[in-house]
Amino acid sequence: MKRATLRDIAQSLGVTVATVSRALKNYPDISKATKQTVLAAAERLHYAPHPMAVKLRQQAYKVVGVVIPDIIHPFFSDVISGIVDVMEDLGYHIILSQSNESYEKEIRVTQMLQATGVDGLLVCLSNETVDVGHLQALQEYDVPVVLFDKISPLLEASSVVTNDFQGAYDAVAHLLDQGYTRVAHIKGPPHPENTRQRFAGYRAALAAYGLPYRAEYVAECTHVTQDEGAFFNRQFMALAEPPEALFAVTDSVAIGAITALKEAGWRVPQDMAVIGFSDWAVCRLLEPSISSVSQPGYDIGRRASELLLREIRQLREALPLEHSQLVLDARIQIRQSSQRPVSV
Amino acid sequence: MKRATLRDIAQSLGVTVATVSRALKNYPDISKATKQTVLAAAERLHYAPHPMAVKLRQQAYKVVGVVIPDIIHPFFSDVISGIVDVMEDLGYHIILSQSNESYEKEIRVTQMLQATGVDGLLVCLSNETVDVGHLQALQEYDVPVVLFDKISPLLEASSVVTNDFQGAYDAVAHLLDQGYTRVAHIKGPPHPENTRQRFAGYRAALAAYGLPYRAEYVAECTHVTQDEGAFFNRQFMALAEPPEALFAVTDSVAIGAITALKEAGWRVPQDMAVIGFSDWAVCRLLEPSISSVSQPGYDIGRRASELLLREIRQLREALPLEHSQLVLDARIQIRQSSQRPVSV
DNA sequence: GTGAAAGCGCTAACAC
DNA sequence: GTGTTAGCGCTTTCAC
Numbered sequence: 001m002k003r004a005t006l007r008d009i010a011q012s013l014g015v016t017v018a019t020v021s022r023a024l025k026n027y028p029d030i031s032k033a034t035k036q037t038v039l040a041a042a043e044r045l046h047y048a049p050h051p052m053a054v055k056l057r058q059q060a061y062k063v064v065g066v067v068i069p070d071i072i073h074p075f076f077s078d079v080i081s082g083i084v085d086v087m088e089d090l091g092y093h094i095i096l097s098q099s100n101e102s103y104e105k106e107i108r109v110t111q112m113l114q115a116t117g118v119d120g121l122l123v124c125l126s127n128e129t130v131d132v133g134h135l136q137a138l139q140e141y142d143v144p145v146v147l148f149d150k151i152s153p154l155l156e157a158s159s160v161v162t163n164d165f166q167g168a169y170d171a172v173a174h175l176l177d178q179g180y181t182r183v184a185h186i187k188g189p190p191h192p193e194n195t196r197q198r199f200a201g202y203r204a205a206l207a208a209y210g211l212p213y214r215a216e217y218v219a220e221c222t223h224v225t226q227d228e229g230a231f232f233n234r235q236f237m238a239l240a241e242p243p244e245a246l247f248a249v250t251d252s253v254a255i256g257a258i259t260a261l262k263e264a265g266w267r268v269p270q271d272m273a274v275i276g277f278s279d280w281a282v283c284r285l286l287e288p289s290i291s292s293v294s295q296p297g298y299d300i301g302r303r304a305s306e307l308l309l310r311e312i313r314q315l316r317e318a319l320p321l322e323h324s325q326l327v328l329d330a331r332i333q334i335r336q337s338s339q340r341p342v343s344v
Numbered sequence: 345m346k347r348a349t350l351r352d353i354a355q356s357l358g359v360t361v362a363t364v365s366r367a368l369k370n371y372p373d374i375s376k377a378t379k380q381t382v383l384a385a386a387e388r389l390h391y392a393p394h395p396m397a398v399k400l401r402q403q404a405y406k407v408v409g410v411v412i413p414d415i416i417h418p419f420f421s422d423v424i425s426g427i428v429d430v431m432e433d434l435g436y437h438i439i440l441s442q443s444n445e446s447y448e449k450e451i452r453v454t455q456m457l458q459a460t461g462v463d464g465l466l467v468c469l470s471n472e473t474v475d476v477g478h479l480q481a482l483q484e485y486d487v488p489v490v491l492f493d494k495i496s497p498l499l500e501a502s503s504v505v506t507n508d509f510q511g512a513y514d515a516v517a518h519l520l521d522q523g524y525t526r527v528a529h530i531k532g533p534p535h536p537e538n539t540r541q542r543f544a545g546y547r548a549a550l551a552a553y554g555l556p557y558r559a560e561y562v563a564e565c566t567h568v569t570q571d572e573g574a575f576f577n578r579q580f581m582a583l584a585e586p587p588e589a590l591f592a593v594t595d596s597v598a599i600g601a602i603t604a605l606k607e608a609g610w611r612v613p614q615d616m617a618v619i620g621f622s623d624w625a626v627c628r629l630l631e632p633s634i635s636s637v638s639q640p641g642y643d644i645g646r647r648a649s650e651l652l653l654r655e656i657r658q659l660r661e662a663l664p665l666e667h668s669q670l671v672l673d674a675r676i677q678i679r680q681s682s683q684r685p686v687s688v
Numbered sequence: 689g690t691g692a693a694a695g696c697g698c699t700a701a702c703a704c
Numbered sequence: 705g706t707g708t709t710a711g712c713g714c715t716t717t718c719a720c
Contacts, residue, residue, distance in 0.1 A: 003485055005697060016707055021699065029705055046484060051461025052405065053697035056396040056712050063439065063460060071424050077416045084415070084442055088453070093439045093460050095407065098428055109432070116407060116437050117395030140390060141347055255629065282626045285599065349713060360691050365715060373689055397713035400696050 004045035013041055024049075055117075060316065063093045064308060065113035067123045069101045069150075074280050075297045076124070079148065082301025083122060090309065092119075103128035110134050114143060120308045125150040127189045127224075144311035144321065148304040150192040158307040160300050160326040164194045167293040167330025168201025168247065169208075171275045174291075174332055175245040176209045178340040180273060184217040184243035186232050186253050188224055195249055198277060202247055217243050221253060229256025230263075237264060237272075244272060245338070251276035251283055251292055258290070258337065268337050275338040288336035296328045303328070348389035357385055368393075399461070404660065407437045408652060409457035411467045413445045413494075418624050419641045420468070423492065426645020427466060434653065436463075447472035454478050458487060464652045469494040471533045471568075488655035488665065492648040494536040502651040504644050504670040508538045511637040511674025512545025512591065513552075515619045518635075518676055519589040520553045522684040524617060528561040528587035530576045530597050532568055539593055542621060546591055561587050565597060573600025574607075581608060581616075588616060589682070595620035595627060595636055602634070602681065612681050619682040632680035640672045647672070 006017040013020070015034065022030050023038035024047075041047075055061050066083060068076045080096070087094050095118060099106035106126045111134065113121060121138060123145060132155040135145050139157070147159040175183050185202045188195025199218075206213055216239060219232035229248060236243050237260065248254035254276030258268050268274055268288050276283065279294030303326050314321050350361040357364070359378065366374050367382035368391075385391075399405050410427060412420045424440070431438050439462060443450035450470045455478065457465060465482060467489055476499040479489050483501070491503040519527050529546045532539025543562075550557055560583060563576035573592060580587050581604065592598035598620030602612050612618055612632050620627065623638035647670050658665050 007697080017698075018700085018708080019706055022706085025699090027705095031705060034705080046481075048458065048485060050400075050697050051459060052396050052400040053712090054699085055461075056394075056400050056696090056714090057698050057700090059712070061396065061460075071428070072418075072421045074416075074418075077421060080415050080440070081442070084440065088441070088456075091456065093441070093456065095437045096424070096428065096440045097432070097437070098425070112432075112435065112437065114392065115395060117399075137390075141392060282629060285626060286629055287631045351713080361714075362692080362716080363690055366690085369715090371689095375689055378689080394713050397696090398715085400698090400712090401714050401716090403696075 003050070004042075004047040005050065006047075008045055009038060009041045009047055012045070013037055061117050061119050062091055063095055063116075063118050064305075064312075065095045065097065065110075065116075065118040065121045067097050067099055067106060067109055067113070067121065069099050069124060069126050071096070071098055075149075075278050075295060078297025079124075079301035079304075082298040083305045084301075086302050086305035086309070092309070099126040101126045101128060103130075107134045110138060114138055114141065118143065120144045120146070120312050122146050122148060122304050122308055124148055125152055125192065127192050130191055142315055144308060144315060146304050146308040146311070148300050150194055152193065156323065158304075158311065158323045158325065160304040160307065160328065161194060162295040162300065162330045163327045164197035164330065165201040165204070167277065167295070167332065168198040169205045170201075170330070170332045171277070171291075171293050172202050172205035172247050173208070174334060175247065175273060175275065175338060176205060176211070178273075180245040180340065181211055182214075182217065182241065182243045183211075183245045183247060184219075184236050185247045186219045186221060186229060186249055186257065188221055188249040190220070198249055221249065224250055224253060226252050226256030226259065229253035230260035231256075233257035233260040234264070237261070237266065242272070245269075246272060246274045248274065248276045251278045251280045251290065254290055254292070254337075255282070255286070258286075269339055270341055273338045273340060275332070279333050283333070283335065291333060291335045291338035293330045293332050295330055299328055347394070348386075348391040349394065350391075352389055353382060353385045353391055356389070357381055405461050405463050406435055407439055407460075407462050408464045408466060408649075408656075409439045409441065409454075409460075409462040411441050411443055411450065411453055411457070411465065413443050413468060413470050415440070415442055419493075419622050419639060422641025423468075423645040423648075426642040427649045428645075430646050430649035430653070436653070443470040445470045445472060447474075451478045454482060458482055458485065462487065464488045464490070464656050466490050466492060466648050466652055468492055469496055469536065471536050474535055486659055488652060488659060490648050490652040490655070492644050494538055496537065500667065502648075502655065502667045502669065504648040504651065504672065505538060506639040506644065506674045507671045508541035508674065509545040509548070511621065511639070511676065512542040513549045514545075514674070514676045515621070515635075515637050516546050516549035516591050517552070518678060519591065519617060519619065519682060520549060520555070522617075524589040524684065525555055526558075526561065526585065526587045527555075527589045527591060528563075528580050529591045530563045530565060530573060530593055530601065532565055532593040534564070542593055565593065568594055568597060570596050570600030570603065573597035574604035575600075577601035577604040578608075581605070581610065586616070589613075590616060590618045592618065592620045595622045595624045595634065598634055598636070598681075599626070599630070602630075613683055614685055617682045617684060619676070623677050627677070627679065635677060635679045635682035637674045637676050639674055643672055
């Protein structure tokens, strides 16, 4: 069936499109009678306004783009859930794109999103991303950008992140509080601010407890996978003086590290205590249950959305843009994998 | 910076918008010289075509809506990943909406998606959905709909599903092959076709092996959660003659059931064998590792996308719409939780 | 090779 | 109360 337009209704009723338009949006001064007939005709013809025409006219689209590295990651599912909840309440929709942790792809998808005419963008940078020119370009076209989780100080924009430094510090302090002194860290790739912060938190905790930083206790992931976690922990286990405890940059790495321990017959936490980061649902289910630092993914999504909507509004009303940097608390979740046995 | 339009470029160059438009899309008969200047001016003014204007003109939008019950579910992450991969290759974007397993919300989001002007819809029905009028409405407006995973025979549309019947049959047959005779089933809610099929596969396998259907060995979930899995399995465990094996409608239910077993000191699989459905990543990680039926989520996303794109094309070219019903194979993944110990 | 003009479907200021 | 008119930004046919 051909889609009905205002004109179709107008012609079938012998009135003008303007009248029809007003009747459908129940303007104050429209007669009860015509309103009725118009409504009836609209119903009969299955009228629905043409979205693009409305959008073009009103210069607002009510769609925001979301760029994340990988949908499969449970943390991002949480974030998206928060974004969707906020956005849908206000009649906004979200367009989802993956960068697959590739800088090239991130540029491509942001440009595509811009081309579809989104009102704003929520972006979690890829691990490869250093330069942010592609996002500055968006801003120049009056498309506001809010960063979350993996952000860059190079972009003047609002952002919402977990307090990675504090989370990491707390995790390592929790280990040190129990008397461990040889604590290793498998860190993430060098660029993302959040893995840097976690590394910084690790070092700060060591320093605060008067312990030396030992380079042989630190390894750097590229892909942040279970395999890398297993690989690097095997290296730690092979050291003349292996670490007694491990802080992993993320849960997948922690899980991999534990796999390596089990394969070698090491017990967790007796032979090595482990704590991860992100607090995936599986942490609770595994044996031993895995201690982790929980990130408020859902809240990050909500807050980032609120900031973006604020900027969209400010832009529309030609107000000066305000940027906010939000840092949400992380909370350590202590479970079996990091609890030192009472009598060792 | 105010967004530049064709007119801005035209005025700054003393030509008409038509010329500029043609120059930018390198039409054959446009002079080398003007093309150069236009391109330069466009660059200088940071020109980008206004998406809505283009869309309005061309009556095509290159955005499809996706409606799923819940993004958090790993299966849907897989599906979305498949959808995004296919769609982005062809320059399409996806708008994501959640129904939260609510019929009301499903109606709301489909209407909102229609209002944003999507070219088509990929829908996984909520557990509550029986009537499909809201989707028929979309079809009447020439917005093609493709169902996946949870579908309805009431809607004349293409669909892509896992072969739930066969997957369930295989899972139960795998248990029966090992000599178990008392096999229970925790089934899903009554409406979704897929949980019906899994139930049917369960019954068919029992029948094929000449075993009676025992109503006390079947329970029905409402929310399909771990808690329900634990709850119903406790009921099974309390029976005078408890089942020796359990086929759970989904992995979360299987995990809950195993939790209940462990709490009561029952061993898995020695005291009760368990097999789930969906093959979440955690199945491999848990102890015992959980047997499950793997659904090709990524492929479901891909195939559904391809079908939708085909219908969008057919619609645009005014060809008759072809619907296809795809049923993709499920594969049982046998792990520890369902393997009968050799000497019992 | 370029301009003029119509129109995609809708809204809104301005008439009367 | 309703009609007229002028666009939103772009594409495309038809002139010249």
